[in-house]
Structure formats: structure tokens, C-alpha cells
Amino acid sequence: MRFIMVAFLLAYTLQTYSQESQQDTITRLKGVVVYDDAIQKNQAIGTVASGVIGAAVFQNYSPLDAVAAINQISGVYILSGALNTNRITIRGVGARTLYGTDKLRLYYNEIPITNGTGSSSIEAYDLENLNSVTVIKGPKGTAFGANLGGAILLTAKQYQEERTLLTNSFTVGSYNLIKNNVAFSHTQEDFTLGITYGHTETDGYRENSDFNRDGFLLNSTYTIDAKNKVSLLVNYIDYTAQIASSISKSDFDTAPQKAAFTWGEAQGYEANKYSLLGVSYTHQFTPNLKNTTSLFYTYLDHYEPRPFNILDEFTNGYGFRTRFMGSFGFLKYSGNYTIGTELYQDEYNWKTFENLYQDTDGNGSLQGDRISNNKEYRSQLNTFGTVTLPFSKKFTAQLGLAINNTKYNYRDLFNSGAANKNARKSFSAIVLPSVNLNYDFSEKYAMYGNISRGFSNPNIEETLTPEGVINPDIAQETGINYELGSVLFFDANRLKIDLAFYQMNIKNLLVAQRIGNDEFIGKNAGSTQHKGVEVEMNYQLPLGRKVKAIPFLGYTYNHHKFKEFLDAEHTYSGNWLTGVPKNKINVGLQLKHTNGLFWNTTQQYVGEIPMDDANTLYSDAFSVVNSKIGFAKHFGAHFSATVNIGVRNIFNAKYAQSVLINAVGFGGAEPRYYYPGNNRNYYGGLQLRYVL
Template sequence: MKTILSLVLTTLFSLSFFAQNNVKNDSVTRLNEVIVVDTLTAKNAIGIIPSQTIGATTFANYSPVDFISSINQISGLYALSGALNTNRITIRGVGSRTLFGTDKLRLYYNNIPITNGTGSSTIEAFDLENLTSIEVIKGPKGTGFGTNLGGAIILNTKQLSDQPTKFSNNTTIGSYGLFKNSLGFTHAQKDFYMTFQYGHMEIDGYRENNRFERDGFLLNTIFKISEKSEIGLLVNHIDYSAQIASSLSQEDFNKDPTQAAFTWGSAKGYEDNNYSLIGLSHTYRASSKLKNTTSLFYTYLDHYEPAPFNILDEFTNGYGIRTLFSGNVLISDNVFKYTFGAELYKDEYSWGTFENLYRDNNGNGSLQGDRLSQNKEFRNQINGFATATYSFTPKLTAQLGLNINKTQYDFRDLLNSGENNTSANRDFKTLFLPSLDINYTITPTNQLFANISRGFSNPSLEETLTPDGLINPDIAQETGTNYEIGIKHQSKDNRLKLEVAAYIMPIKNLLVAKRVGDNQYIGRNAGKTKHQGVDLDWSYRINLTNKITISPFISYTYSNHKFIDFTDEEADEDYSENVLTGVPKNKVNSGIQTNFGNGLFANITHQFVDEIPLTDSNSLYSDSFNLLNIKAGYKKQISEKLRIGLDFGINNLTNKKYAQSVLINASGFGGNAPRYFYPGNNINYYGGVKLHYTL
């Protein structure tokens, strides 16, 4: 660890010294079209809270299929990907104990909440090519975005409304039978803006039983009613099916990482999803001092998943409203800014399980048998929030925020009756979650920021149930307090940027998933954890000539997360002071973007992920790994209206065998070894053609 940290810091400060001594006072510091500054994208975070935004600059480093590598370039965030449909995002260690999927953070799409009623988010349902930016709020300081312990991720599709009318088509082909095509149309006039995008992707995958196919479209429109009022309509639909190869044991991973887990291969396990999001928003600017945006939204998910142990058939109807008022008043010659609003989310989750008779299906895979369960759950969550921001001096600004959360579950067993019926209600206590942010401008190029904030995480549906399927009245919400301090530096010419943040976040009522069967888990509050670490982001732009620019960057995450009070009752072991399971201590993302000024660009990116503890006893770790990717491309304006772009990339250039995702505390059943590892892809290639035609 010391070697890695020393290498990162030495490289960082060496490059900073080199950069500062190569600053030129000429006026030729403009960026070519290929390199777009991410921070120019408007931030959604309310007030002065720090957040991190990535956009075209970061997306240009990777394949348009590679959503996970793009967001992994954000310090403090680690995304694990077992497959295109199997992703888990952790922020500062929160969510690392979630066995499947992403929870303990809040996901938004153009400020519309798309996290379900128990806190689960599905980021793989969205197409990277439809996004203009991704904003991440680390920790519970996002008062207006749910104050979840992990924070919030805001996916943004909005574009500048003054763009010309144009058609675009991006086609990418590559290894494992990859084919991806994205067709777009954008039109803008004085009082109307519209963008429509349709995408299709298919890929056979690196492993057996690993095919993924997705179709989807996005419609985003804005109607300007008057100088003060506008209405927006957002429609996003995704239809995808994905075969599931699942995880492997250490022996199978070493022997042949391309194989699927035996039972999943035999059952030809897969999932089929239809996901729709419809949002209608209205923005009203009463004056320069008061603005309101209100959104009505509806989401629908139809999910069918034949797994070896059963077949899951479920659908979710979600709907709600979000309103935000923002304004300012003048107090003693200083501006007092305020926001207040509320977010109501309700969903109706219906699911049932059936026997999977794949063993009796003559090798043809899954076959639905008798019904095993039929359930419905009504889930309600309301967040009220407000912030007040005041500049006490030209250098010192403070923001006080408060979020109020109320969550309810209504679980109904529709199959059993009498004593066997497990229907129950769960009404969690109301949480009051304050936040305080302070920003101090040391010099025009240096800012100091600090935060103290409270946050929470709701238990998932499975965690609220006992082994008998009853609501567990003793399960409590996780709560924690985030303490953070950091500094931002940006040179006067905007070439050098440095941000460092250190934090400590104790969490109590730790939710622990206990395995009671093949893919059956229950939850309990098992103790406390302490999340502490450092996030560092550095970038610089060097002008070698009037046309050629080189832009190195480093994103570094140091995580020192531990159990403070944790006894495993089943193993009768005290794991207090052990390292938190599922989190690498060090993560480094670095790279260099080179723009030659004539339409030619070349990018190289590197990722280092430290070893990850796989068991609470810390007796088993995954191997650390380094990944190297390269991408080059060329853009040419063929005529006044037509522009063409070509690019080519290689992922995992050194053909490293590694685990791109892991399953913690895995158990073996039926005499089989536990399956901890999801293999990452071997060396693979892709190339693309982009066409843009302006009317």
C-alpha cells in the first residue's frame, strides 16, 4: 500500500511541478472539439455542497459500451461489474456488503428519482450514449437528493437548447460479437427543443451463457410557454434480455474463466426486462429571486428471471412528485439563498416465484413449474428538504440543510391463508437529517470546504423478512454522520485542477445479509462500521504547440474502512477491527489524453484495484490487478453540414486475468466450493464510425 501511495503522490507532484513551470502566457489555450471540459456541465447539486461531474471528456476515454469504466474514474466510487446486467456501485465503502445490485444511494435521471421503494437502483437500464453528464454526490450531504449514506448519482441527458437541427449516427463493432448503433435527432427553435435517440446493442459476451441484447429510445422535449414558464417531457424506454453466467469458484476461475457456473449454464439462466420512465416537469420563474420546478413521474419495470433455484416473475409500478423552490433575498447587503421542497415516491411491487424444472427439460434449459409464492408490497417514501445559504463575508459562505424522511412498507402474502399467511406492515420512524456545509475562499484559486451531515439507509425487502418470511420488527435503518474536509485548487488559466477530500463516517445498525439457502438471504443489524479515507483528483492541460495539447489526470481513492463492533453470531466470532468486506484499500485511475489539433486524438487510461477482502474474517482476499486501455480517433469536417469521426480502442491491453466483481461471504451448497469471482474480459477490441449531419 505504501508503495502505491508513494507512487501516486510522487507522480502527482512531479507532474504538478512540471505543469506549473510550463504555463505559457499566450492566448492560445482553447480546446479542440474532441476534448470538452466536464466541469462546464451545469451542476444539479443544490447550494454549495461539493459534487463531482464527468461528461464528454471522460466518456471519450472508453468504449460507448463501457459505462462502468467511465464512472470508475470518479474518486471515492468503485463500481463492480459481473456482466453488463450485473453491476454494483459503492461510494466510500457504503453498499459494499450488498450482495447483488446497487443500493444505499439515490439515483436520479434528469432530477427524477429512479431508485425503487427499498433503495435499489439499476444503472444498467440506461444507455451511456444518451447521457451528457453524470454527477456524483459522495455521502449524505445532498440534502435535496435523499441524504442516503452512499450519496446520490444524477444522470443528465439535457443538452443546450440552442443547438442546430441535426442527425447523428454512431456505430460500434467489436470483440465477442459486439454491435451497437445509436441514432439521434435534435431540433431547436425559439420556443421548442427536442432530442430523440434510438439505440440497439447486442453482444455474445466473453463467457458462456453471457449474451446481452438491448433496445431503447429516449425522447426529451422542452416547450417554452412564456418568458417565465416552460414544460418538459421525458420518455425513456429500455427493453433488454441478458443471459447470466454467474460467479465462479477459485478453482473454476483459475481453470477457465470463460465458463458459466454449472447450475446457471444448465438452466440457461437469464433475465428479461422492460423498463419505462415518463416524466412531466414544469419550471416557473416568478422573478429573478424565485423559481420553482415541479416534476410528475411514472416508472414501470417488468422483470422475468429463470434461475436454477426458482423462476422469479415480478413487476413494479412507481410514481411520484418532486417539487423544488429556490430563491434569494438581500439581507444587510449580502444575498441569502434558500431552497425548499419535497419528493414523494410510491411504488407497488408484485412478485411470485415458480419451480424451475430445467433438470427435467432434456437439456433445453429453464422450464416453469408450480407456483411457490405470490406477494405484493406497497412502499412509500417521502423526503422533505430545505437549505439556507449565506455569505458572511466575501470569502466565507455557509449552508444549513435539513432532510426529513419517512418510509413505510406494506407486505401482503397473496398465496397463503390462515396461520401460514405472512402479511405485515413496517412503519419506520421519521428521520431528521441535518447538514452543514462551509466554504472558505483562501485565495482566488484555492477554496477550503467542510461538511457535517447525517444520513441513512433503508433495509431491502429481503432484509426486512425473517427466515419464515415474516416482517422482522427489530430491523432498523442504518444511520451515520459524515465529517468531511477538503480543498480545491484551480489555476488562474484553468489548466491545473486539484481537489482533495478527507472524511470519517461512523455508521451504526449495520445491516448484514445472512444466507439461509441458495440465493436466500435475511438481514439483521449486526454492529457498527467506520468509513474513513481520502479522495484525490488531479488534472492538467499542457500546450505543447498552438495545436497539440496533452492532458494527464489522476483519480486516487484511499479507503480505510473497518468494523468497529461486529460479532458474527452464526460463526461465533468477533470481527471487530477487521477491514470492511468488499472494498479495495487503494484504487487508482489515471491517464493521458492527447489532442493533435487536426482532428486526431489518442487516449491511454490505467486502473489499479487493490486486493479486496472477501470474508468478514479477512481470511481470503481477491488479487489486485492493473488494467491498461488505449483509444485513438480522428474527426473530419467533410463539408459545411457533414462531419465524420472514426475511433478504435483496445481494452485490457496486457490480457490480464482478473475478477471484475466479487461476491463476499460466499457459501458452498451441496458440497460445492463457494463462488466468489466474476471474471473480467480478456483483451478485446472495438471500433466505431460517427456521422453528424446538420440541416
């Protein structure tokens, strides 16, 4: 916490020195720090109060550390067990998911990349290929699924200036880290092309945690004429990541580098091949009406030897998304609307095999006999519309409505019996309204409010009974979100403060109760109440004519509890929600000099996290400080170079970067709750840019 005081005391102490350059205008650079623009009327988002980070924020961190960059956003916390093991929570939603991310919707250039049950894998996408990450908190994103957790919109790098550019970014670091990213872009009046290839490899901090990834991205747009434009997106990722898994309290205290014993013996890992192909066409019918329609295909090939079995799966996904956006006269002002639909279907195929690693004399996993063979067809249809009505220059209302229809069709291809051959589950169409109100008291002060309804689908474990058939009693989670916020500017607009209060009441709480190594029972076990406060501040302070200082602060207070929760003979009503820290603070200070020198230091504080529903076990609170310094230099009009070095976890804090909630020890073993965070580690990079 000392760094928090230092950053802001430094900023205000130096303000006296900065008075000499008051005439030097400092614009509010949205890409420099996290911002939560409560008053933007962005049709692409169709909502208010969205946390956004841009490429300039990514550059403040290691290119391998997308988690730390996104964790700057208040209300968002990513529990990261490894580069390939991330669980994103937004306002507490998704915290009870045992592995991975669900209950939100993930988009890449507005193409959905969340699978048919709502699971997402943000780790499949390279930070260096992104232009921005937008986080819609809660279900108010009518045009993006209205999920209880919200939505995350990834935007690939965009090229505005008419030029041809070749860039190579090379990074080395601790744990034998090597990362190289080479990018070519060409932009002219009617055509843009960006091609990127990236390679990453590292041994990792822990045993059995090697990571190796190759990725290719093509992003292109062709403007046919003034009314027509077509875009192509191709993204391919191939990565193999060993799995150290979670460890017990004893191992966490004495040997955090260790892998879980059985995972180490089996040399467990996952091998993934992700493909995304999307084609978008935009037509401007009139100056007040345009349409964008996208067709897309996704493919995942996943192979994962685990100690208890070997999982071999692949998923084919496809669909389309179309959206009409227009404007119209309303009273004396101009309103706007959007209406569209999105269809996503996928075919999920998975098999499991015996893992005979105990018979290989320490050589790792060996595939044995098949023990299951399954197929599931999944379909989601989202229809949505919003209308924005400006009643005056100061007061605007936005009304939204989304309708979701989800269907599952499960088939057991291994076991006999009619019940296993074709089991269907179709949820009733769910109506999801949203109301956003915004009032601008002045150019320096605005308030907004939101009431919205959201939902979450059960994941694959929750849809099936232990016998492997569709659970007919499982229902979707639903909830109502209430939100009130404001944005304020002070000191000639240099100081910006965003403040949000919210309450989200969720019923039909989905619970995946673990009964074995790979066996779960899904059920609706009660309700939760999520209340919280989010504050973000950034202060852009000129220190003379050549130096800018930008201190920033993000604070999250989570008051999330089980309202009603009955699990077997236990009652957990009134307990704190599992997997959510009550307090999270991100604070940082950026310095930039006109000669190209830059420095960024950040601190993240995470409070203790309840690890079991009974609230008898908590992880320890922790604080991690990171710093990066660099220098950029232009050599003539065509060539530039940037060199940087960075340190993560400067004070070598010992902490759990992720926890596994409600862990169970099998065969008398100690439960494995902890994913240790990395110790102090270093990296350095060189980026070369050449304008042809």
C-alpha cells in the same frame, strides 16, 4: 503503476516545449476530465464536493463501458460482474450488498428512479444518451435523499444551439459486439426535441453471457413564455441478458470463461422492460423565486429463470417532486434557498416458480408450479430545505435539513394465516441535518467542510424473515459524515488539485445473511467506521498551438473497518470492511490536436478486496489499461464524421472485476466468489453527424 509515472513525466517533460504558446489560453473544460468542484454553488446539487463526468469523458471509453468512465471518480468503485450486474459503492457504502446497488439514490433529469427500498439499476440507461453523471458522495445531498451512499444524478443529452441535427454512431467489437445509436434533435428559441434509439448486442466474454438491449429516449422542452416552461421525458429500455454468475477459485484460475455450472445448465437469464415517464413544469414567480414540479411514473417488468427457481416480478412506481428555489439579500450579499418535497410510492409484485431445467435435456429453464406469490406497497416521503448564507466574499455557509418517512406494507398471497395477509412496517420519521462551510482564501485556493447525517433503508431481503413476514426488529442504518477538503490551482490555473478527507460512522449495520440459495436473514449487526482520503489532479498542458495534453490522476484510500460486528458466535470487530479495496488509482493521458486527432489512455489499479467478514480471503490486486484513438473531420458546414478504434485490457490482465462477499458452497460445492473480468478486447466505431 508504470503508466502513472509515464503520464506525468511526459507532461512535465513536454512543458518546456509548451512555453512558446503561453499566450494560448486553455480554459478549464469541465467536460474533458473528471472534476470535483469543491467551491461550486450549484443550487441544482445543493452541496459541495461532487464528482462529475461529462459527455467528453464518455467519449474516451467504449460506448458499452459506462462502468470504467464512472470509476474515474475518486471514492466511487463499481464492481461489475457483467453488463447487467453492477454494484455501485461510494466511500464503502453498499459494498456489503450481495447483488445490485442500494443505499444511494439515483435520479434521471431529477426524477427519482430508485425503487421503494433503495435499489437502483444504472445498467438500464445507455451511456450514449447521457450528457453528464454527477456523484454526490455521502449524505450531504440534502435535496437528493441524504442517503449514506449519496446520490447519482443522470442528465440526458441537452441541446443548446438552435439547429436540427441527425447523428448515427455505430460500434463493432470483440465478442460479436454490435451497437448502433441514432439520434435526432431540433432546437429553436422556445422548443427543444431530442429523440434517440439505440440497439446493443454482444455474446460476452463468458459462456451464457449474451446481452441484447433496445432503448428509446425522448427528451423535450417547450418554453411557453418568459415565466413558464414544460418538459417531457420518456425513456424505455427492453433488454435480455444471460447470467453466467460467479465462479469458484478453481474455475477462475483455470477457465474464467466458464459460467457457473447450474446457471449454464439452466441457461439462466433476465428479461427486463423499464419505462420512465416524467412531466416537469417550471414557473418563474419573480426574478428571485421559481418552482419546478415533476410528476412521474416508472414501470419494471422482470423475468429471471435461476437454477433454484424462476422469479417473475413487476413494479409500478409513481410520485411527484416539487422544489422552490429563490434568492434574497443577506448582509451585503445575495443568499439563496431551496425547499421542496418528494413522494415516491411503488407496488412490488413477485412470484416464484419451480425451475424444471433438469428435465429439459439441456434445453434450459422450464417453468413449473408456483411456490410463492407476494405483494408489497412501499412509500418514501422526503421533505428538504437548504439555505446558503454568504457572510463575506470569501466565507459561505449552507444549512440543510431533510426529513424521511418510509413505510412498507407486505402481503403474502400464497400462504394462509393471518400473519401473512397484511404485515406493515413503518419507520419513524428520521431527521437529517447538514452543514456545509466554504472559505475562498484566494482565486487559487479554497477549503470546505461538511457535517451531515444520513440513512439507508433495508432492502427486500432484509425486511423479511425466512418465514416471509415483515421483520419487526429491523431498523434503518444511520450515520454521521465528517468531511474536510480543498481545491487548489497552480501554473496559471492549468493544474487543478482536489483533496478530501472524510470519516463516516455508521450504526445499526444492515446485514443480509444468506442461509440458502434464495433465503436470507436480515438484521442489524453492529457498526462501521469509514475513513478515507481522495485526491484528484488534472493538468491542462498546451503543446504548441495545435496540441493539448491533459494528464489526470485520481487516488482513493479507504480505511473502512467494522467497529462492532457480532454475527452469531463470531466477532468481526476491528476487521476490514468486506468488499472494499483499500487503494484505487485511476490515471490517464489525453491528447488532442486541432486537426481532429485525439487519443486517450487510462489505467485503473484496484487493490486487494476482503471477500469474507473474517478477513481470511482476499481478491488479488489488479491493473487494467485501456486506450482509444480517433479522428474527427468536418466536411463543409453541415457534415462531419468521427472514426475511432480502442483496446480494453491491453496487457490481457487476469482479474476479478467483481466479487461476491461471504459466498457459501452448498452441497459440498466450492464457494463461488469470483466474477472474471474480460480479456483483451477490441472495438471500433464510426459516427456521422449532419446538420440540417
